[in-house]
Amino acid sequence: MSETYYLMGMIMDFHTSSEEDGYFLCTATLSSGAGAPPNRHPNDQESFFVQKGLVEFTVDGETIHAKPGQFVKVPRGEIHSFRNPTDEEAEMLILNVPGSIHENVFRICGTKLSPGSRDWPSPEPDLDMDWVAKICADEGLEIVS
Helix, strand or coil, rough: CCCCECCCCCEEEEEEHHHCCEEEEEEEEEECEEEEEEEEECEEEEEEEEECEEEEEEEECCCEEEEEEEEEEEHHHHHHHHECCCCCEEEEEEECCCCHHHHHHHHHHHHHEEECCCCCCCCCCCCCCCHHHHHHHCCCCCCCC
């Protein structure tokens, strides 16, 4: 599988399809300051493996500064968020099981790029966060304020 999307300061390369493989795996490259807002999803297990840079996670109120080689598992339904707090790009693998929630949200809300592209969109695509929150809710992912 070779699909690449841009969403909220992240370039995501899809490696699997939840429909075909039973899980969703992607590589996410995060620009400075990029990340996911606090959210939860009771039907999707999510785990992260940092490969490059520093990623700051908040899971159930606990802050974790994950460096390359660190694994962060988010219990199903737990409120969590992440962001790149540095001026350098960060990269991580994201694993979702069964994964259709995240795969669908990334496809619907993201901007499709050429497979494997590392060209950051310019200008930044307009993104209506109320619309994103509605799509997320429709897919089973709750954005928590």
